[in-house]
């Protein structure tokens with residue numbers, strides 16, 4: 001395959017204007033002489049060149065967003081902000097094919113997964129369109145006579161948004177929708193691997209009627225420049241999704257001006273199969289949560305722990321299902337690919353290192369085990385390892401690829417101890433038919449999200465976020481709006497004075 005792969009796909013867009021290479025600053029599409037290359041992972045060829053913003057561009061964007069925000073909040077209600085969000089949602093849904101195509105091209109995930117992500121991304125906008133109208137304060141019985149005490153929720157102000165490439169649409173909308181619903185403005189630094197989806201979504205937000213200055217987008221490959229969002233005093237909140245290392249660094253910088261911070265960071269999810277589980281259900285759960293986006297999701301099962309006497313049967317059932325997966329370009333002509341490429345060469349290298357390390361310490365390759373050799377793209381075979389132990393790198397580090405390592409355990413206590421033996425705490429899964437065990441283990445897992453007898457835990461209404469070094473803050477759900485608000489208390493005193 002060659003560049004003609006993506007040229008054909010871009011030419012097939014119903015609205016070619018959604019494929020945008022410029023930054024969006026001060027309400028205007030802004031071309032830059034400086035650009036960076038964006039790659040198409042199925043072919044490892046350049047998909048296009050996008051504006052490379054510098055620190056001054058980001059400063060301009062922040063200043064403009066800071067000017068626009070108070071007027072937006074003053075002149076709108078929760079209901080009218082909700083209506084704008086609903087319009088944005090509808091425009092995205094009407095362009096789901098085009099955005100899915102762009103998303104698949106820059107990320108590599110299959111077209112059907114990419115379209116699924118567009119729908120998932122839009123669901124956050126629909127959710128927060130409703131939540132915008134439910135931003136309640138409280139009245140509090142005061143301890144002082146003649147006094148009424150109440151609270152109101154106000155927008156925090158300008159929000160700096162930094163997101164990763166694995167969900168180019170959903171990670172943007174999960175942050176931007178609640179920010180706009182709350183009455184904030186945003187300055188987005190989209191991932192340099194996948195900026196096009198964010199730029200297309202922004203165009204539709206402006207078409208929906210949002211004041212353009214409320215949503216500024218500064219693509220950049222210059223990480224130093226991007227830290228402006230964490231240090232600029234006009235930015236009042238930073239919402240970051242990405243690796244734990246970068247998240248900690250941004251939190252340190254943000255502490256200089258005491259910004260509000262949300263961090264959605266790396267994971268190392270345990271996936272436990274007890275011997276009383278429905279093994280077919282467990283395999284189905286593992287297929288979804290391990291191989292979605294070719295294993296590149298933060299809530300992916302990273303370690304599969306199976307009770308010893310169920311391990312053989314579970315492994316053979318998993319091998320059968322994984323053997324049926326089909327690697328191929330996201331926009332394969334036959335539309336039969338289930339597994340797109342990984343995002344880049346470094347991602348392929350990391351998976352290979354995890355396989356090699358495990359094998360060198362005694363693990364057995366049951367399936368796959370290497371990168372695809374007959375392609376220039378970043379494909380890695382869906383892989384299953386058995387005989388994996390806690391001494392192996394895959395037990396500690398997030399693989400972020402299509403590698404299912406199977407560990408064995410004996411007792412429930414062992415399973416919980418192994419599962420919690422990590423500094424991360426994003427998601428955890430287990431399968432069991434025993435209701436008491438379901439509650440017991442769900443309470444004992446040190447994670448922010450638990451899936452019991454399911455590998456699917458993500459939804460607009462579900463609180464999303466981790467504990468330990470997977471970060472803090474909740475996205476989506478009834479908690480997602482308050483991440484972009486401050487609670488102000490108002491004390492009305494001496495109500496009877498002068499009577």
Ligand SMILES: NC(=O)c1ccc[n+]([C@@H]2O[C@H](COP(=O)([O-])OP(=O)(O)OC[C@H]3O[C@@H](n4cnc5c(N)ncnc54)[C@H](O)[C@@H]3O)[C@@H](O)[C@H]2O)c1
Nearest residue numbers: 163164165190191223226227242243246264265266267298
């Ligand atoms: N918890 C969640 O909700 C969640 C969701 C998706 C991904 N993730 C995590 O994200 C990671 C994968 O994404 P990644 O490789 O893109 O992560 P990353 O931390 O390298 O990058 C994330 C974002 O931060 C930017 N960035 C990187 N270095 C920066 C710096 N020095 N200053 C400012 N910005 C900087 C990147 O350009 C990108 O936009 C995985 O660890 C995954 O688990 C977490």
Ligand SMILES: O=CCCC(=O)O
Nearest residue numbers: 166167297298299458
């Ligand atoms: O990669 C992390 C986000 C994926 C999800 O929302 O399920």
